[in-house]
Amino acid sequence: xxxxxxxxxxxxxxxxxxxxxxxxxxxxxxxxxxxxxxxxxxxxxxxxxxxxxxxxxxxxxxxxxxxxxxxxxxxxxxxxxxxxxxxxxxxxxxxxxxxxxxxxxxxxxxxxxxx
Amino acid sequence: xxxxxxxxxxxxxxxxxxxxxxxxxxxxxxxxxxxxxxxxxxxxxxxxxxxxxxxxxxxxxxxxxxxxxxxxxxxxxxxxxxxxxxxxxxxxxxxxxxxxxxxxxxxxxxxxxxx
Numbered sequence: 646x647x648x649x650x651x652x653x654x655x656x657x658x659x660x661x662x663x664x665x666x667x668x669x670x671x672x673x674x675x676x677x678x679x680x681x682x683x684x685x686x687x688x689x690x691x692x693x694x695x696x697x698x699x700x701x702x703x704x705x706x707x708x709x710x711x712x713x714x715x716x717x718x719x720x721x722x723x724x725x726x727x728x729x730x731x732x733x734x735x736x737x738x739x740x741x742x743x744x745x746x747x748x749x750x751x752x753x754x755x756x757x758x759x760x
Numbered sequence: 761x762x763x764x765x766x767x768x769x770x771x772x773x774x775x776x777x778x779x780x781x782x783x784x785x786x787x788x789x790x791x792x793x794x795x796x797x798x799x800x801x802x803x804x805x806x807x808x809x810x811x812x813x814x815x816x817x818x819x820x821x822x823x824x825x826x827x828x829x830x831x832x833x834x835x836x837x838x839x840x841x842x843x844x845x846x847x848x849x850x851x852x853x854x855x856x857x858x859x860x861x862x863x864x865x866x867x868x869x870x871x872x873x874x875x
Contacts, residue, residue, distance in 0.1 A: 678862045678863075680863070680864075682866075687868075688797075688848055688868075688869055688871075689866070689868050689869065690803070690850060690852075690866035690869070691866075692863060692864075692865065692866075695863055736802055736803075740862055740864070742862070746791060746793075746808075746854055746856075746862045746864060747793070747805050747808060747816050747818065748793075748795075748803070748805065748864055749805075750802035750803055751802065752802055753802055
């Protein structure tokens with residue numbers, strides 16, 4: 646069974662600064678996918694970024710980037726130039742081909758961006 | 761771009777009643793998922809369908825059932841509702857045939873309140 650752990654229940658950052666959210670996972674699979682989803686107060690689940698395990702290059706999407714350490718089974722999210730609209734719950738999630746693409750989520754990290 | 765459409769967005773039911781949630785996946789997506797997110801929790805996988813056939817089953821109670829129709833829309837039927845069924849229900853979809861990397865896209869969710 647796969648597990649995803651987010652060790653930081655809550656974090657805060659000043660507007661325009663950088664923050665890193667941690668995520669570790671455990672799996673015996675070799676081909677898998679990792680995601681970060683953002684859930685703002687509206688509760689909509691929004692895809693932020695994704696990473697294929699077979700790719701060594703870290704994914705980036707504008708101000709969002711990941712640090713994917715496959716050997717350490719670590720998948721952290723870095724948010725640069727934080728904006729007030731980044732305030733949300735962030736979920737790290739994992740899936741693999743043999744799971745029918747079913748997502749396993751971490752417990753989430755609540756991020757507050759302060760003006 | 762078209763997203764996953766869920767209806768109704770909000771639903772209030774009494775204990776022991778029945779509720780039906782509907783989901784229209786992103787066009788040309790072949791897989792539909794249902795997730796349940798209780799208060800302060802991460803989403804939990806309920807069930808999924810691939811090409812209108814049930815593909816995986818998670819922590820879905822026996823009181824719940826789901827199906828996917830010929831037009832690919834899906835319905836989640838919940839009977840004998842209990843107070844603990846109050847949650848946000850997400851439908852999501854993905855495509856195995858494109859370059860989205862098994863990415864799962866979520867709808868805005870349906871809020872079910874059981875009173």
